[in-house]
Amino acid sequence: MNDAAEKPKPNWWSPEIAEEIRQIRYEYHVREFGEEMARINFLPLEERRREVAKIYDHAKARGVKFDKPAPGYTR
Amino acid sequence: MTYTELEAFYHDLVRRARERGVTCAITSGMACVHYGVAQTTKDCDLLCDPKLADAFLGLITETDLNGAMPSYRGNLSPPLDRRWLEGGWTSHFVWETEDGDGAYLDIFGVPPRASAPWEKEIEGFYSSRHTVAEMKRTDRDKDWPFATALGEQMLEAGDEQGWLHVFDVSTLLSLNRSVPPPLALQEKRPVLSLLADTNPDEIELAIRAEKEFWHQLDAVRVKVLKEALRPYVVAVRKDPNGKAPSLKTQHEVRLEKAKEVLNPNALTDYGHRRMAEEARERAEKFLPAGSHPWLPDVSAYLTDYSDE
Numbered sequence: 001m002n003d004a005a006e007k008p009k010p011n012w013w014s015p016e017i018a019e020e021i022r023q024i025r026y027e028y029h030v031r032e033f034g035e036e037m038a039r040i041n042f043l044p045l046e047e048r049r050r051e052v053a054k055i056y057d058h059a060k061a062r063g064v065k066f067d068k069p070a071p072g073y074t075r
Numbered sequence: 076m077t078y079t080e081l082e083a084f085y086h087d088l089v090r091r092a093r094e095r096g097v098t099c100a101i102t103s104g105m106a107c108v109h110y111g112v113a114q115t116t117k118d119c120d121l122l123c124d125p126k127l128a129d130a131f132l133g134l135i136t137e138t139d140l141n142g143a144m145p146s147y148r149g150n151l152s153p154p155l156d157r158r159w160l161e162g163g164w165t166s167h168f169v170w171e172t173e174d175g176d177g178a179y180l181d182i183f184g185v186p187p188r189a190s191a192p193w194e195k196e197i198e199g200f201y202s203s204r205h206t207v208a209e210m211k212r213t214d215r216d217k218d219w220p221f222a223t224a225l226g227e228q229m230l231e232a233g234d235e236q237g238w239l240h241v242f243d244v245s246t247l248l249s250l251n252r253s254v255p256p257p258l259a260l261q262e263k264r265p266v267l268s269l270l271a272d273t274n275p276d277e278i279e280l281a282i283r284a285e286k287e288f289w290h291q292l293d294a295v296r297v298k299v300l301k302e303a304l305r306p307y308v309v310a311v312r313k314d315p316n317g318k319a320p321s322l323k324t325q326h327e328v329r330l331e332k333a334k335e336v337l338n339p340n341a342l343t344d345y346g347h348r349r350m351a352e353e354a355r356e357r358a359e360k361f362l363p364a365g366s367h368p369w370l371p372d373v374s375a376y377l378t379d380y381s382d383e
Contacts, residue, residue, distance in 0.1 A: 007233070007234055009232075009233035010235060017253055017254060018231050018232075021227065021230050021231040021250065021253055021254075024227065024249045024250055024253070025224070025227040025228065025231060027249075028243060028245075028246050029224065031245075032223075032224070032243075033220070037113060040113055041112060043111075045111075048111060048113065049082070049108070049109075051113075052108050052115070053078035053079045053082075055113075056078040056115050056117070057077050066117040066118070067179070068118055068179070069149075070149040070151055070152055070179075070181070071151055071165075071301075072151040072152055072165060072307075073163065073165050074103075074183050074186075074210075075187070075213045075215065075297070
């Protein structure tokens with residue numbers, strides 16, 4: 001299996017351009033998902049997984065059902 | 076079960092499957108969590124090489140979760156078998172634990188709307204951002220922001236395919252100011268050529284056309300699959316062994332009924348090109364005149380994975 005993360009970068013890429021795009025990304029997350037989810041989405045991986053786990057476990061403890069249908073196909 | 080425990084269970088399943096030579100990867104909601112576009116889900120959507128369906132079924136059959144053994148979930152699930160995975164079907168499994176909780180695993184071999192072999196682009200336990208983003212072009216509005224967010228990430232990492240997944244006008248214009256999209260991608264996604272003129276209204280209209288087309292394409296695909304499923308569901312429901320305790324027996328029933336009445340190639344027999352044309356006609360009813368030039372070139376998405 002090839003790791004997709006190992007792709008070579010194009011000529012236009014630089015840390016400065018990446019930071020510009022990161023800022024654009026963050027603004028989109030705030031607009032679309034709200035400030036709290038934007039904060040969580042931009043955490044390092046392990047912290048993010050812990051936060052998502054907390055959200056899920058809290059919701060489940062309050063009776064939220066996460067079941068979804070089993071229709072025989074994937075949307 | 077906690078989310079962490081569920082995640083560990085699915086990761087272990089993938090690890091053990093790969094040890095047996097099964098190419099597989101977690102996708103959809105759990106992949107989005109991993110990639111930093113979180114959504115709450117307990118289900119695991121998993122891509123599996125159709126050629127190794129039997130091996131994966133063998134692994135599932137011997138895997139327990141806190142003492143609970145797996146079952147097929149519901150009467151609609153096709154059997155986990157190469158023929159049906161290659162045809163674009165999904166098999167659903169559940170481990171129902173004593174606390175009333177459970178783990179849901181959905182397995183398929185062909186990601187909807189995929190333009191490239193998913194097996195060649197895997198990141199750790201997960202299918203690539205590109206594969207996940209393509210899958211998010213559904214007929215449900217709630218899925219599209221995830222495609223945009225993944226496309227943005229790809230661009231930040233220097234992967235220009237990210238341009239194919241951004242469906243927010245403001246974001247597209249902002250990104251274009253940092254780095255314009257390459258000409259090669261504009262053929263695949265004509266909307267990108269509008270960024271040079273930076274007319275937000277025109278871009279908005281074009282994106283609406285794109286999204287309406289993908290909505291309709293997904294709706295047509297689902298319609299074809301639902302119609303093909305009807306006799307199979309009736310047949311499985313009628314067989315008392317469909318709900319037998321043993322997964323082996325459940326599988327035998329489903330395989331028998333599927334061979335009789337479930338066309339594994341319902342989508343290719345209907346015709347991918349026919350589906351695309353139908354989607355285009357339906358989309359054009361909802362869009363202003365003149366928006367059709369911005370509909371995407373879907374020839375790259377019309378691969379028939381059952382051809383080897």
